[in-house]
Amino acid sequence: MAEESSTVDIDTANRNGKSGKNEIDLVPSTFHLSDTITSDDENGDYSYNKMRNVAQTSFPCSFKRYLLAFIVVLAFIAAYSMRFNLNLEFREMVLNMQGNSSVSVGENNRSNIKVFHYLWEPHLQGFALSVFFYGYTAMQIPGGWLAHKFGGFSILSFSMLVSGILTLLEPILITTGYAAFIICRILIGVAQGPIYPAMIEFWKEWSHPNDRARMVTTTEIGASIGTIFAMILPSVIVQRLNWSSPFYCFGIIGIAWPILWIAVSSRTPRSHNCSCMNEVSVGKESDEACMPEYNEIPWKLIFTSLPVYAYAIAFFCEGWILFTALTHIPKFLLLHREYDITHTGIKCIIPFIGQMIMLFISGFLSDLFISRDYLKPTIVRKGIYVIGNVISAACLITIGFLDDLNAALICLFTTIIIDGATRSVMLVNPLDLASPYAGFIMGIGHAACNLAGCICPLMAGHITESMAIERWRFVFGITAGISLLGAVAYIVGGSAEEIEGISSMNNKNKYKSLPTADSENVHLLQKENASPGINDK
Structure with missing residues (x-):
């Protein structure tokens, strides 16, 4: 064989044993074909030598992958800033007066800084804030298909670029009329819809199975940071510049990010321009490493899978809990405890900081337990999700009966922080x-x-029309019940094992090529796929 080493990884080769082929009793590893695959006889029996268990020792070029994780974090920061900055923008834009007027802005009352204030009725403001999620929600499944077809690298670049351009247009469209601005917000939601599926597709290519949870949850930290930025930065920028400046700042960041992304990343590690990155295969299984760029989605297999439905129900319940904690509990505290958490400075960002920490800890512990075989992956995923939902349910039921403000805040903060753990499961599953x-x-x-x-605010708004505290307790009770429903659904149907039939579906797509191997290595790997398992000798 050639002296120059080429790399292929076998992550969970034992999985193929279900079909009676390639039963390789190995932990996820990366090995050099030129060092490890040798033919013992002309009948095609192979042995694996010099196996290096990268997953349990050092992982070459991990710094570069964490650098890419940091850049994806920046994308999420920018995306969430563009998504939520409008909340504070309305405080500067809207006055309870007819028409519009020009007034000075900022604590220093500088007369040369002027801003237009527009009259939008409260229901119009609420609609403008919510229409983003109409486009965003509608684009999730199509965005997943696009990310699968074109790759997470390309879709992330396109989504951020379009979002940045549309954000730059927002202050212009505000002055032209309500309808144009609403259409722009919907389009921003559509543009950002594929971001999460694209992120998962990217880490499918770049993450090792033993650090998948860490990579995904590290990326999600950007969402929490972006939410904090959207709560703080617009006010600071408006005070120093003018009301339209936050739109321009976040829009420019959105446009600049794809340039950085294209410069330092690529669709797959094998196509990366760094030589040391080409020497590392990062968690792709031997089947997947050589599979075509695109293979058809097995629609029937996915939509008839119990674990997929359990996953969707669990994610629905997680979303319901989070939206309740972020929107309805603060409103309850304002109405019945006369406490406005949005005006408390550092206190309002404490739960998001805690959520970031919980995301990182959950991802780290998940990978630790799974990579060292302390617990099976399914037990790890179910354990974290179920414990998180039970704690959230307890906090939600308790908060409606607490007269002490500090105790109520502790329940609110705990619900948001513990969501970081349950969300980590939903992102990596x-x-x-x-x-x-x-x-x-x-x-x-x-x-x-x-x-x-979309449903949660409508339900809560209808139930709490009278503003009676009993009605709020009923809302929190419903949310606690939904939390427990999610836990039960995930216990019954959830799984961290591959959907039955996925491997055989992929095997229909034969190896197209092995970019970093010579033709002899490709021949050996293809022959191995059709030969009896190594351990069958």
Whole structure:
């Protein structure tokens, strides 16, 4: 064989034993074909030598992958800032007066900084804030299909670019009329719809199975940081510049991000321009490493899978809990405890900081327990989700009966923080169920999550019309029940094992090529797929 080493990885080769082929009793590893595959006889029996268990020792170029994780975090920060900055913008834009007028802005009352204030009725403001999620929710499943077809790298670039351009147009469209601005917000939602499926598709290519949860949850930290930025930065920028400046700042960041992304990343590790990255195969299984760029989604297999439905229900329930904690509990505290958490400075960002920490801890512990075989993946995923939902349910029931404000805040903060743990499970589970189609399954789950965000405010608004505290307790009780429903559904139907039939579906797509191997290595790997298992000798 050639002296120059080429790499292929076998992550969970034992999985193929279900079909009676390639039963390789190995932990996820990366090995060099030129060092490891040798033919013992002309009948095609092979032995594996010099196996290096990368997953349990060092992982080459991990710094580069964490660098890419940091850049994806920046994308989520920018995306969430563009998504939520309008909340504070309305405080500067809207006055309870007819027409519009020009007034000075900022604590220093600088007369040369002027801003237009527009009269929009409260229901119009609420509609403008919510229409983003109409486009965003509708685009989840199509976005999953697009991410699967074109790759997470390309879709992330396109989504951020379009979102940035549309955000730059927002202050212009506000001055032209309500309808144009609403259409723009819907289109921003459509543009950002594929972001989560694209993120999962990207880490499907780049993450090792032993650090998938860490990579995915590290990326999700950007969502929490973006939410904090959207709560703080617009006010700071408006005070120093003018009301339209936050739109321009976030829009420019959205446009600049794809440039950075294209410069330092690529669709797959094998196509990366860094030589040391080409020497590492990061968690792709031997089947997947050589599979075609695109294979058809097994629609029937996915939509008839019990774990997929359990995942969607669990994600719906997680979304319902989070939207209740972020919108209804603060309103309850304002009405019945006379406490406005949005005006408390650092206190309002404490739960999001805690959520970030919980995301990282959950991802780290999940990978630790799974990679060292302390617990099976399904037990890890179910354990984290169920414990998180039970704690959230207890906090939600308790908060309506607490007279002490500090105790109520502790319940609120705990609910938001513990959501970081349950959300970490929901983000990584598609990679467990069907790694080749993880982006599409993420689209299904995230659509269910955002559907909860559309239904939850309507239900709560109808129930609490009288503002009576008993009605609020009823709302929190319903949410606690939904939390427990999600836990039961995930216990019964949830799984971290691959959907039965996914491997055989992929095997229909024969190896197209092995970019980093010579032709002899490709021949050996293809022959191995058709020969009796190594351990069968």
